[in-house]
Structure formats: structure tokens, C-alpha cells
Amino acid sequence: MLTKESNPLTPQNFPILSLYVHLLDDYLSWLLTRLEKGIGTHVVTLNAEMTMMAEENAALAQAIKAAELIIPDGSGIIIYMRLRGVKHRRCPGIELAESLVEKVGQSSSTNSPNSLCFFGGTSETAIKAVQAWQQRYPSLNILSQDGYVSEAEEAVWKKTLQDKQPQIIFVGIGVPRQELWIKENRHLCPNSIWVGVGGSFDIWAGNKSRAPNWLRNNNLEWSYRLYQEPWRWRRMLSLPKFLWRSILA
DSSP: OOBOOSSTTSOEEEEETTEEEEEOSOHHHHHHHHHHHTOOEEEEEEOHHHHHHHHHOHHHHHHHHHOSEEEEOSHHHHHHHHTTTOOOOOOOHHHHHHHHHHHHHHOTTTOOTTSEEEEESOHHHHHHHHHHHHHHSTTOOEEEEOSOOOHHHHHHHHHHHHHHOOSEEEEESOTTHHHHHHHHHGGGSTTSEEEEOTTHHHHHHTSSOOOOHHHHHTTOHHHHHHHHOGGGHHHHTHHHHHHHHHHHO
């Protein structure tokens, strides 16, 4: 069942087991409008693995439901909706994040010294991801911090965020940590767009690559990720479980 809140800035949503996704024709434009208005937003990129994880992690489920925008990132989510008669285009989180970076890089009005922030990955990955984007947009300024911080370093990092107030903050420290971290700390930059981006920094840094288009177009991008990260096989067991729940729910 589609539902819509009374607030015009809240899009329709569609239930996915105990969670839901928001349905928009243009997620980027919706986010850019909120960015222009200075409306703080937490973006969750929902997939089957995260959905099943939330079934057993109440804190994660709460963090996801508290987000202002939950996009259908995974092919499993799209299949779940199609089984219920709803046709909607998949919105990969990395592509939405890249579009945001490109908009900032192309716009002199928003490309302030503190427009973007990358938090996550190793120190080398964080540096390489920043450099990759700055090669495309030389005037782009990006505040960055790797994800391997001590308690003392994290306190300093939080103070930096509060002082700098970046407009868009990409957090790539893995699920569920990144969703919980954003929910806990978004008050530091209340007018910012916060996006959990998982392993996007590795791709931007050139450490890994995305699946070929033919795999993406056939809902098989997960298999390429498993090929690159075979240690994820235990987590991937959630995919057939999600499919089974999709059929029975």
C-alpha cells in the first residue's frame, strides 16, 4: 500500500517487510531542493541485505525509519515491489551520490570550501577518492577523514564537522555502523545532507570497480560484489532469505 504524509516534502512510501522505501521519479532533484533550502536530510540506500539485518537489529531499523529519504538501492527491493504490482526504477546509492558530487562540482554557487565531506575507508582510500574527484573538478573542495579513528580522533573529527558545516556528508563506514553513526551525529550539522555510501569510496579511489552494465541490468550486481569480496558470502545468505520472505509476505 502506498502512503503519503501530509508534509509535501515527504514523498510516498512503499512497505518493504518491516521497513519501507520512498518513491520518487527524481530523487536527485528532491534532494537538491532540500539542499537549497537548508533542510537536513538523512539518506538511506536500502537493499535486501540491510532489510534482513534490520529484522534482527532494532537500533538499525529505528535509524532507517528515522531517515527522511530511503531509496530502493538493491535489485531485491525492486523485485519485492514488482511482485506486488509496483514498477519502480532502481536508484543505486553510488549513482545518486555521484550525481550530488557532480552538481556541486559544476556549480560555482554551491562550491564553497566546505561543500563536501567524505568519511570512511582507509587513509589511502580517502585520499585517492578525493583526488579522483578533484581531477574532474579542480576547484572542488572536499573535507575528508578515514574511517579508522580512535575515540579521541573521532571526538576531534566531530568537532571539525561542527565547525566546518559541510553541506553534503558521505559516510562510508559500513552497515549498520554508518546508519547508526549518522543518526547519532547528524545534529552536528543539522542542515546538511547525510548519505550512507557503503563501499563507494573504494570504487571512487579505483580500488574496486562496479559490475558490468549487463550484470546491473539483470539484477546480478550482487554476484560481482561477491566475486570481488568473497569474504561477504555469509552476509549474502540473507539474499535468498529475503527472496523467500518476499514471496511469502
